[in-house]
Amino acid sequence: MSKQVADVGTLFLHEAGDEYAVVVRRDGDRLLRGRLELKETNAGPRPGRFRVKDGDDDVPRRPEQFVEMARRASRIRISEQTSREGREELKAMLEGYQLEAKQVRTCRYCAAKGRYSPLTSETAIEADGEFICPDCARRELEREANYRGLRSGARDRLEELLLEVGDLERVTNLLSGQLDPELTKFDEISATTDEIDLVSLRELDVHGELKSRLEEFDELLPVQSLSVRNGLLEGRDQLVVSATATGKTLVGELAGIDRALKGEGKLLFLVPLVALANQKYEDFEADYGDVLDVTIRVGASRIRDDGNRFDPGADVIVGTYEGIDHALRTGKDMGDIGTVVIDEVHNLGADERGHRLDGLVSRLKHYSETNSCDTQWVYLSATVGNAADLAGKLGAQLIEFEERPVPIERHVTFADGTEKIDIENKLVRRAFDSKSSKGYRGQTIVFTNSRRRCHEVSRRLEYDSAPYHAGLDYGQRKRVERQFGDQDLAAVVTTAALAAGVDFPASQVIFDSLAMGIEWLSVQEFEQMLGRAGRPDYHDQGTVYLLVEPDCTYHNSMEASEDEIAFKLLKGEMEPVVTRYDEAAAVEETLANITVAGRGAKRLNDRMVGEVPTKHAVGKLLEYDFIDGFDPTPLGRAVTEHFLEPSEAFLLLDAIRKGTDPYEIVAEIELREEE
Template identity: 30%
Template sequence: MTLAQESVMAWLRDAGLEPRELQQKAIDAGLLEGTNMMISSPTGSGKTLIGEMAALRAVSNGQKAIFMVPLRSLALQVGKTIKERYASRGLNVEISTSDFETSGSTLESCDVLVATYERTDSLLRHKAAWLSDIGTVVVDEIQNISDSMRGGRLEGTLMRLRKAFSDVQFVILSATVGQPNILADWLDCKLVQSNHRPVPLVTRVLKTSEPEKTVRDLVMNSIQKSGQVVVFNRTRREAVAAAQRLGPHVQRQLRHSEKESLANEVSSLENWSASLPRDLVSLIHSGLAYHHAGLDFESRHLVERLFKRGILKAISATTTLASGMNLPARTVVLTSIASPADYKEILSANEIHQMLGRAGRPGYDKEGFGIIITRSEGERQTALDAYFHRIQDPENDEHERMPRFNPVRSSLSTNLAEQVLVAIDFLGGAAVSDLENTFFAQSYLVHNHVRNPKSPVRPLVLSELTAQAAIEKHAMSETVHAAMQGVLASTEIREESEQTLGGLIQPRSGGGYTCRFSIRPQKSGVMEGPMCSCGRPISDEGILCPHLVALGITASKLAQSKADFIIPLALGETSPVATLSKLGLIEAGSDNRLKLTALGSVVCKLYLRIPTVRELLALLPTVETSQEMLDLLGHIIMLESGRNLGESASRVAAELILTSDTCETISARNDIDVGDVRLVLEMLDWVLISISTIAEISNLKTVGNGIHRMLNELHSNRYEGEKNVNKQ
């Protein structure tokens, strides 16, 4: 054993810990020798401790470690655990989840930094000097790289971390996913896999015409046998309603001593800081609670703590909080497979199994139960096909269902303009060819593309988009080649206007189809896009039908100027470089190398999304009144948070700035969850500073002065205890 290895094992012994099967497997694979490693295993198998061990190895070598997590709640949870576990060793652990506009100089003295993905990204953009002392980077829940809103930023962060610190050990933690070897290969990590669960899991997909009764029966059956239950619901409203329906039934199961414990907990001095809604207080007295992002952090933490102690018997939560909850229960019930964002879409297999995987409490349960509720035979079959493989047992010809997992896909293309901006800053300037062929060639997007035979011709295009380039981003190479050779179909362009290109496509195999690329708006305001009479113009993977490919390639030859304008827009494709240039964020030097403008440099460090910047640059010059400024402020907060708060956003922002009323008072007055009020409060300082900075650099003095007044009022009316945010 090396000195560092002996040191880590001593740290574990002092904390009363001994490596279990998965941790020992990682050690044997070289974890404590600095080997890059990806751990893929079920929920509750001990991945977090592996991350801790890697961090301790860095500290033992006189270096620092960063532990990246997806959510603030997880950062606080992981940071608290590490602090308490190794307190006797004097380990300096810091937690940082916000302050995107600062370089985090106060973090320089820490040994281990537990930070959200976004805060780590922000520190990299600010080029914090102390980052050169990093010896280990731990990335938890790496499957979030597929997330459409956050995944692109995570992918960009990992690309820059690997390029900037080639000697750093990367330890990647993942729930069980499909084809983890592809992700491990991209990260140059040794893959350590395990399907072992501390508690065996039994999964069922139930069809019922009475879902509420079925959920109640499942919950009560578990509680009556001394089990705990988590019920996942699609929306906040459904989570609250389910808890209220279950309350009287759960309460009847409570012993007198349990009722007293609950009453003491709710009224104790320890919980005064949690401003619990009245209906939640009543439910807690009944032995259960709801849990969603509309609650403030203290209330969610209280609910989690009472559940972990066994005082609460059940929690009714939203599916959106599944990744942030470390709440094992004997039974997990999923009331809907519909996506929270769109009820017409279903949750991914990885999301489903992450929730079901929380069933089974180590040390308490012999087995866990994960139940999916469906309302028809068709929905049940959809769930079975989407989430399970049907495997035949060769010994008895019976079939069993095994979990199906989705491969982790890149979502870089949804955030490409921002990542191009950050890459140019990181590289100190770059030519488009260097960005495409060198920097982004190392992306997970391109890595996936090379290994996926069903990938389109081009994974990304950074410069000006032609019709052909846009088609190549959405078509297989053989289809494009056949279309260019004229052997795919006979194509006649019959419609050509400022907004549409259409035609008749007659495949060589026979038949005829009418196709169109259109940027004409529908009544809903949504652009028509690509259309084809085949009924399947574009697949779920974004691949065009061969008829549209034939039309697009022909149009690019016969109506090039219109095709180059209409087809990329119809496919939702824009050139990242052109977008950044039009916004004034980048410029080309005499050597054709792109570099950031003064505005681009500011935007990069402020950590704003490109759509936000576009809105600010367009709307700031039109702002004349305080109300217009507040409306813009609410709009920007919704853009950056991804939450649709409607008109409440600007009203809440105004009251937080202009009054000293509590978040609870503002919540009640505006009929909005207190968690949403606190979200606005947590974002206000950063958003106001960002708007002020952009107004100043755009020479909008009147707007800038108005923002400064709002900042001063915010600071005078709000005190640090109200913010209740652990900022570093």
């Protein structure tokens, strides 16, 4: 005992029932833990029974040893949680030996377990109306996180909040979908505006018909001005990278419409989705239909090529990537192409269709060269991680404009699938019941991962809303767009697949899920979607909410959980756009290039953004009987015209030979694509 007494630092006393816990600490280490009972004497309270903890045993010690230890202590502290009567009894006992003690606020959880954890205003965490230390608060939070199945990224975030706000209950309430704005707010992306020498409409050297349609503007927006000042109207090929709602689309129009009006070749405006093509077709028809012929070519035409609506001789052709590619693969004559605008060009990095866009660009360039077209190329994207590298591979000048027109607040809360809709209801109501300084109600886009979920969420929202996805017909989608534009709808609920070009002036974006179908969103897709929140002409700021379900996946092939993905997306850096080729992709694009260019196919392969193993692909095409020399066989032509992978072609052939019902064949292919 003498060594322990000689080394005493702080003696801590805490009421524990009818006795007092005793802890001795020095330099952060606990030297002794025990129990003390007091007895009443004529001279006042004095040490009675004293026991010291030794492993699982309580070892009796003489009361005088407690007094000796107290005298050697550099300080004596009594916990604030000790009752007033208990504190008075301890002080009276100590005063009998001319010793003083101070009262300290300490962690009750620690004190009950024989630990001394003094608290300050900076370290105290409120829990159940009391204060505990950060370590105990973390343990309680960890227990709740384990119960909820919360993964690492979300745990780190909750721990940050715990230390920041000092309230355990407020933080754990987040796991039940609470919308405490101080806690849900992850960060704010400030509005930024670069200093750009804007181009006035008067100095814009374009066809009079185009200029007359721009008369509502005194000057171009910054990204448009930057593009024009760097040679857009002199025919320079450009990759234009700028945030959503900064005016990139008009860059393509300025070049393409001007050249079409001047008789310098038609405009091809290409987008990734049928819904976007329909929307853009309507816009061009409304804006320029009186002076230019406008037509549309969408992906559905690749199977039933009935020629409806599509006029290859039109001045403006709006199309999906696959729709125009099908025209090339089937040898359609599209006349003199003056301008090609590829919207959402970051799709070059998409897993499933990146190689098809890569091949399409190469085949279109071959068409332009073969037909002696003086074609200008304009590539548009809001999200590119390796913009300079991609511009070099595309042979285009990079026009990169870092601007966000309005600030965006990003929020995170946690909820399961049933709680999410209740939260969405509150958020949609809150937004729609408010107005911006510009007089517009707050409206919401809810992004989710399936068409079925679109209808479920929309049906259960109290304020007027509508589902919006590629499964709706054209008229239904236009009606939703019109109602939203007229502020008759508080919200639209749409699939992540339509995020690239959904043109709704929303103030708020809610992520009902962080998946697109059965795949997690990429950082590019996530940034594109959240960029829909807030328009400069409508709103003062944008708001984004991620509703995250702990330990959730939407398909057994998903390796991470939604709470892990959430913080990777929020903190993630933009991935580079890279087109990757597996064997099936290399075979498909090489076959398409042979179909279009014959012996020139290798040159088409070589100038593609991704690296295509041409020699290996040609060997497989010969093995599969898809080509004969440098000509596609009838089988190869059918495969390439219908955008089939080799495995799909062989499945079809086998099923046809067996006399399988056509619907069963289609179902089999659909099931394979889901796997």
